[in-house]
Amino acid sequence: MANTMKYTTLGNSGLKVSRICVGCMSYGDRRGRQPWVAEEAEALPVLEACYNAGFNFYDTANGYSNGVSEEILGKAIKKYNWRRENLAIATKLWSPVGYRKENENGRWDDALAMSVEERDRKGYLNMYGLSRKHIFDSVNASLKRLDLEYIDLLQIHRFDPNTPIKETMKALHDVVESGKVRYIGASSMWAHQLLEMQYTARLHGWTEFISMQNLHNATYREEEKEMIPSLKKFGMGMIPWSPVAMGFLCRPHVDFTSSDRGTSMKGTFLGNEWTDADKKINEKVEEIAKKRGTTMTVVALAWSLSKPFMTAPIIGMSKKERVDEAVQAINFELSKEDIESIDNLYEPKKVIGFA
Incomplete structure (x- = not known):
């Protein structure tokens, strides 16, 4: 691994992670939920480049490309x-892992898009x-797909209102105690x-969360x-998804x-139209990038990394050039004026990203 990478600890734990986490939703099979992913032959050389650049933090999930992301x-x-x-290998659970059987359009089951009733009828009970x-x-299925003996960071992908919190937290504590999960x-x-x-x-003396993967x-x-x-109250690290x-x-x-x-998103973000404020932020990021002689991606990631509450934003890298940009962002500092010029354009929004 490269010795120029910057590292930090994840929350109040002793686990050291690179300042950017490699998002593995970008790797999988195009028959799955995301038709734009890099498949195995394309993904492996990019992952090698990530490791050689010093990235040690990788985030995937059981449901990404029906489990193929973990396998890659x-x-x-x-x-x-x-x-x-x-x-530091992180994965997530909560979502169903769709069966790898092709429909009439050559696509696999998208179990995440199904209603609860439909899932239960179609074999996902x-x-x-x-x-x-x-x-x-x-956990057992993820370990098999990853071909590992343990998971460094097991995350709950979403909140489950249909399961008692006490049951969930005790089960998470027990998988840590079993040795299959570290955090x-x-x-x-x-x-x-x-x-x-x-x-x-905390009330029961069980394992607590050390990180939050949220939209920011x-x-x-x-x-x-x-x-x-x-997060600050509990000493939790923040590893946001979609920092760009x-x-x-x-x-x-x-x-x-x-x-x-971008084409698959049809000009929207999680189904919401881009606002005028969003477009102004985009233009400001472009302006700063041109002024500083770098890319918009580097500026957007550097903005994220400038925040004192930030541990490691998660970024997908489907090409080796993206790896280089991520390394640049870690070592790129925005001026106070540049940060404020982006911040001041923000307008509050309806909360999204929990579904």
């Missing part, structure tokens, strides 16, 4: 002989959520839900109101649909 990450670890002790049964089953983290939920889960664990970027900062103060707003902050907004992912 596991293959990279073995193929390139990555030193396991150096790695007890295969999603945060029940004790699913937590244990999911636990949470993702995308209301602050009051996180508080109840953390205090349930220059165009979406609603987490700063309640969630981020809550699903690519919106990587290129001028007039060119956004020039990428496969």
